[in-house]
Amino acid sequence: MKYIYYPGCSLKSTGKLYEESLLAVFRALNIDYVELNDWNCCGATAYMAIDEDKAFVLAARNLALAEEQLKGEEEVNIVAPCSACYMVLLKTQKYLKENPADMRKVQTALYESGLAYRGKARIRHPLDVFINDLGEKEISKAIKKPLTGLRVVPYYGCQTVRPYSTFEDQRNPVSMDRLFKAAGAEIVDWTMKTRCCGASLTGTIQEVALPLSYVILHEAKKRRADVITTACSLCQFNLECYQTDIDKKFKTDLKIDVLYFTQLLGLALGIPPVELGIQRLFSAPDNVFKILEGGDHVYV
Amino acid sequence: MDRSKLAESFALDNTATDIIEIKRRIKYENELDKGFRKKIAESAHGEKLYGCIQCGTCSAACPVSHYMDYTPRKIIQMVREGFKTEVLNSSTVWLCASCYACTVECPKGIKITDVMYALKREAISGGYKHKNFPASVLASNFFSQVLNNGRNSEGPLLLKIYLKTNPFMLFKNMMLGFKLWRRGRISMKTEHIKDKKALKKLLQSMDNMKEAAVI
Numbered sequence: 298m299k300y301i302y303y304p305g306c307s308l309k310s311t312g313k314l315y316e317e318s319l320l321a322v323f324r325a326l327n328i329d330y331v332e333l334n335d336w337n338c339c340g341a342t343a344y345m346a347i348d349e350d351k352a353f354v355l356a357a358r359n360l361a362l363a364e365e366q367l368k369g370e371e372e373v374n375i376v377a378p379c380s381a382c383y384m385v386l387l388k389t390q391k392y393l394k395e396n397p398a399d400m401r402k403v404q405t406a407l408y409e410s411g412l413a414y415r416g417k418a419r420i421r422h423p424l425d426v427f428i429n430d431l432g433e434k435e436i437s438k439a440i441k442k443p444l445t446g447l448r449v450v451p452y453y454g455c456q457t458v459r460p461y462s463t464f465e466d467q468r469n470p471v472s473m474d475r476l477f478k479a480a481g482a483e484i485v486d487w488t489m490k491t492r493c494c495g496a497s498l499t500g501t502i503q504e505v506a507l508p509l510s511y512v513i514l515h516e517a518k519k520r521r522a523d524v525i526t527t528a529c530s531l532c533q534f535n536l537e538c539y540q541t542d543i544d545k546k547f548k549t550d551l552k553i554d555v556l557y558f559t560q561l562l563g564l565a566l567g568i569p570p571v572e573l574g575i576q577r578l579f580s581a582p583d584n585v586f587k588i589l590e591g592g593d594h595v596y597v
Numbered sequence: 598m599d600r601s602k603l604a605e606s607f608a609l610d611n612t613a614t615d616i617i618e619i620k621r622r623i624k625y626e627n628e629l630d631k632g633f634r635k636k637i638a639e640s641a642h643g644e645k646l647y648g649c650i651q652c653g654t655c656s657a658a659c660p661v662s663h664y665m666d667y668t669p670r671k672i673i674q675m676v677r678e679g680f681k682t683e684v685l686n687s688s689t690v691w692l693c694a695s696c697y698a699c700t701v702e703c704p705k706g707i708k709i710t711d712v713m714y715a716l717k718r719e720a721i722s723g724g725y726k727h728k729n730f731p732a733s734v735l736a737s738n739f740f741s742q743v744l745n746n747g748r749n750s751e752g753p754l755l756l757k758i759y760l761k762t763n764p765f766m767l768f769k770n771m772m773l774g775f776k777l778w779r780r781g782r783i784s785m786k787t788e789h790i791k792d793k794k795a796l797k798k799l800l801q802s803m804d805n806m807k808e809a810a811v812i
């Protein structure tokens with residue numbers, strides 16, 4: 298089966314390392330993918346705040362393009378790694394299904410610019426693909442450098458699981474836990490799995506956003522986590538890139554590594570760090586490297 | 598006695614004198630906007646909003662409710678009653694991070710996040726600007742960028758917002774920007790799709806249909 302890869306804007310800029318690591322993992326696991334031709338922005342949260350109709354038609358254009366690109370295939374699976382994209386595409390599909398009048402409007406508009414949307418596309422999150430299409434068995438077989446002894450806190454964030462997710466529980470998601478258990482890591486259970494990181498508020502109202510990221514980092518630290526894994530470009534950005542600001546504001550010394558889950562998985566699969574965009578992180582994840590090299594692991 | 602003198606005599610700072618000003622804080626029924634709730638309910642898919650039982654679950658689930666001037670529960674009630682100006686001027690609308698926690702937990706199935714979106718749309722189109730919150734500027738600039746190019750370019754977008762709203766933030770974030778740039782994680786290039794014409798047409802068709810519906 299071939300997957301359509303829908304990157305969205307952030308995987309081409311601040312989330313470049315997410316793209317690099319995701320595609321490297323896809324290749325290592327023999328997952329066949331192709332990037333969506335001439336995709337456009339999903340509209341994210343900002344678009345809904347201005348014009349909902351246009352937000353829906355924008356998202357639907359991507360779905361239509363995907364159906365067109367995989368014409369003739371039985372199933373059209375779109376992989377949307379950014380959680381905002383994932384949620385917006387799902388929301389659009391669900392909304393259009395429930396509101397035939399709006400569906401007609403969107404279909405007409407698409408038709409006028411030479412596209413057709415039939416509602417066939419399935420929207421998938423990479424976690425969904427790894428766990429449900431591939432399965433833990435396949436993944437654990439492919440692991441070359443087990444993460445034995447690494448304390449991982451899986452952080453899912455909000456929009457990957459809320460409110461439309463097709464593969465996860467909205468309050469206690471477990472797919473990432475299962476994935477890293479299969480990779481040999483020690484999973485730390487915690488209550489912050491789906492807490493909001495502050496999202497785009499870090500760019501606009503930092504007084505509010507920084508404390509939100511802080512409670513997540515603080516909780517992870519308290520549970521002696523070695524690494525936080527995320528599945529969203531905004532989460533990763535907020536938790537990693539604002540850590541120095543947070544340290545200053547709350548007089549802490551957090552120093553906790555925040556990796557995309559695909560980066561950590563890639564390392565366990567034996568993919569060289571450069572191919573996973575590890576060099577693009579603000580600091581090298583030494584804790585992880587130590588484990589991979591089989592060195593002694595010490596808790597601080 | 599003028600206000601600053603009064604303040605001095607009570608050893609209060611100047612800002613506190615606002616409290617002394619006598620103002621009616623409740624509204625009479627005839628001052629409320631009766632059509633408001635219908636408008637918002639329509640714009641936020643559904644009349645479930647009317648069925649709110651004021652349980653406060655949404656406010657409890659909301660990660661930012663303690664910063665808001667009205668919590669999500671209060672906003673729902675105020676929308677129902679027609680406190681239009683208060684709602685649209687509130688910080689709540691712009692503090693909402695669209696995390697959907699409230700929507701998932703609401704026992705009455707009210708899509709509170711969609712209500713917040715509807716309020717954002719109302720506030721922007723009605724010209725309500727909250728000077729402390731550039732979130733509306735972010736949304737509008739994002740919108741025009743995607744409208745024209747089909748894609749969003751994070752670098753130029755942020756630069757524009759900071760210049761427009763808070764040059765101080767720009768200065769503060771320069772270091773961060775530099776760090777990102779060195780790691781190839783941000784660029785000042787404007788991204789766009791190939792088929793910009795088709796996109797324009799698509800959005801135009803949407804507009805035409807809307808107009809047709811109005812006529």
Ligand code: SF4
Nearest residue numbers: 649650652653655703
């Ligand atoms: S959770 Fe739902 S029913 Fe309860 S106060 Fe909030 S909107 Fe009303």
Ligand code: SF4
Nearest residue numbers: 659693694696697699
């Ligand atoms: S969607 Fe908005 S109002 Fe609802 S819980 Fe999240 S931040 Fe609060």
